[in-house]
Amino acid sequence: MQSLGDAFSMLGALDHDVMAIAWLSLRVSLSAVLLGSLVAIPLGALLAIVTFPGRPLVVAVVNAFMGLPPVLVGLIVYLLLSRSGPLGALGLLFSPGAMIVAQTVLAIPLLAALTRQIVEDAHRELDEQLRSLRLDVWQRIRVLVFHLRFSLVVAVLAAFGRAISEVGAVLVVGGNIDGYTRTMTTAISLETQKGDLPLAIALGILLIAIVLVVNGTASAMRAYTMRLYP
Amino acid sequence: MAVLRRSLLAIGVALLGMAPTLTPAASSITVASTTSTEQSGLFGHLLPRFTGRTGIEVRVVALGTGQALDVGRRGDADVVFVHDRAAEEKFVAEGHGVNRVEVMYNDFVIAGPKSDPAKAAGSDILQALQRIAATEQPFISRGDRSGTHAAELRYWQAAGIDIADAGGDWYREIGQGMGPALNMASASNAYVLSDRGTWLSFKNRGELAILVEGDRRLFNQYGVMLVNPEKHPDVQATEGQAFIDWLVSDEGQQAIGDYRIDGQQLFFPNAGATQISQ
Missing domain, CATH: 3.40.190.10 (Periplasmic binding protein-like II)
Incomplete structure (x- = not known):
């Protein structure tokens, strides 16, 4: 409890370094979720409306990959981006770019699986209408994704939550370099290791506050656009 | 729909604009080192002096000595700064490291x-x-x-x-x-x-x-070495060697000896001195 009290008093005195760390966390995770959404929402919607042999298996695999261990993703991305690995020439390892790649890989299955479920449920109801419009697959996906845009926001927020809160992947591929790849979660982990529990808790509270602000902003935008385009 | 598409595009552009630079800055090196040097605050004390003198930015990845040497083996660091002489000598003998010098002990x-x-x-x-x-x-x-x-x-x-x-x-x-x-x-x-x-x-x-x-x-001897640029062509040999040279220079050695926590000296510079037996 002593630690918790110290933590709150520290929040009042957040310095420039902590703000830079919070900002890095935010841009890495938002970039990863944006890139992941561009790939996973169309793919998830496609998977929702097409039928092919083995589809239940693909759905099961995508669902299961929502639980990919971040540290495993980190290790695989590390091996790919290492100078000795296939993508080593990019020189991305131990940089914010590497962290975006790893978190994008983490976000994609979650986004695809949730999109698939949301779109599939709606598609069942709208199937006949869509048929009567004689739309091709891509047109249907566009109509469905637009129609479901407010529900899909939840999938995007879930992916953001997964990205900004994970430590295993960014630690391995980013290296927790002071002033360059240190994020909120790797900083919390580092301060815990150094036994500075009040500072670790203060950073944790700040991280939760950031997640709250992002979710609040998304809700506000959603409410606003719903009023404009009901 | 057009309005939504335009606003989505605007958000996308804004996000990508905030995306961090994907390639490292021109004059920076990556040093694989140990938690003891990073977490004790030694690097926080040394690096601003080195960067001030040379303009070279140093990025430290702090790991255990074994892992730090592995990062060097894969060519993912330019310099390795660790404390396990037997493992360091093996690293050099395998051809992964060159120019190993002793820097300090704690x-x-x-x-x-x-x-x-x-x-x-x-x-x-x-x-x-x-x-x-x-x-x-x-x-x-x-x-x-x-x-x-x-x-x-x-x-x-x-x-x-x-x-x-x-x-x-x-x-x-x-x-x-x-x-x-x-x-x-x-x-x-x-x-x-x-x-x-x-x-x-x-x-x-x-x-x-x-x-x-x-x-x-x-007593615990620390050594520093350059990752072999002949084996790993991406190694920034000139900048990495500049860091090694600075660590063992009078200025670098003085800076190491000056570092204190609660008035206690943590690291004792001994570049070029008689070796401490393990």
Whole structure:
């Protein structure tokens, strides 16, 4: 409890370094979720409306990959981006770019699986209408994704939550370099290791506050656009 | 729909605009080093001086010595700065590192519960370990191939104790860094071997205190080397060598000796001096 009290008093005195760390966390995770959404929402919607042999298996695999261990993703991305690995020439390892790649890989299955479920449920109801419009697959996906845009926001927020809160992947591929790849979660982990529990808790509270602000902003935008385009 | 598409596009552009630069800045090097140098704050003290003098930015990835050498082996760092001479010499012999020089030393201590149930306190590391083993008091081992872990295993061997065969649940290998090992020792009132720097900057000590220190065998030599640019063409050899040269220069050595926590000197510069026996 002593630690918790110290933590709150520290929040009042957040310095420039902590703000830079919070900002890095935010841009890495938002970039990863944006890139992941561009790939996973169309793919998830496609998977929702097409039928092919083995589809239940693909759905099961995508669902299961929502639980990919971040540290495993980190290790695989590390091996790919290492100078000795296939993508080593990019020189991305131990940089914010590497962290975006790893978190994008983490976000994609979650986004695809949730999109698939949301779109599939709606598609069942709208199937006949869509048929009567004689739309091709891509047109249907566009109509469905637009129609479901407010529900899909939840999938995007879930992916953001997964990205900004994970430590295993960014630690391995980013290296927790002071002033360059240190994020909120790797900083919390580092301060815990150094036994500075009040500072670790203060950073944790700040991280939760950031997640709250992002979710609040998304809700506000959603409410606003719903009023404009009901 | 057009409005939504336009606003989505605007958000996308804004996000990508905030995306961090994907390629590293021109004049920067990556140094694979150990938690003891990073977490003690030594790099925070040294690097601004080096960068101020040369304009070269240094990015430190802090790992155990074994992992740091592995990062060097894969060509993912330009310089390796660690403390396990046997492993360093192997690294150089394999052709992964060149120009190894010794930079400084610090010392290890045994921390343990103030009540000292094993009666280990004193200045003889081997006797302390023998007493801990004889009384089967809990001992936390890093177990992570770090330089500190390698040193610990050497001390057990010198004390005549076959730790692999010791059995019992008093000897606990946790496979983690110095900080977690100290946290665990503090939580379970166990003995632990730590480098002095990490101990001094560690805040969650609980009932732990330094019990064994001052044995010459506890001195811990740090070496620095360039990752071999012939083996790994992406290595920034000029900038990396500049960092090594600065560390062993009068200015660098002075800066290392000046670093203090609570008035205590943590690292003792000894580049070019007589070697400290392990």
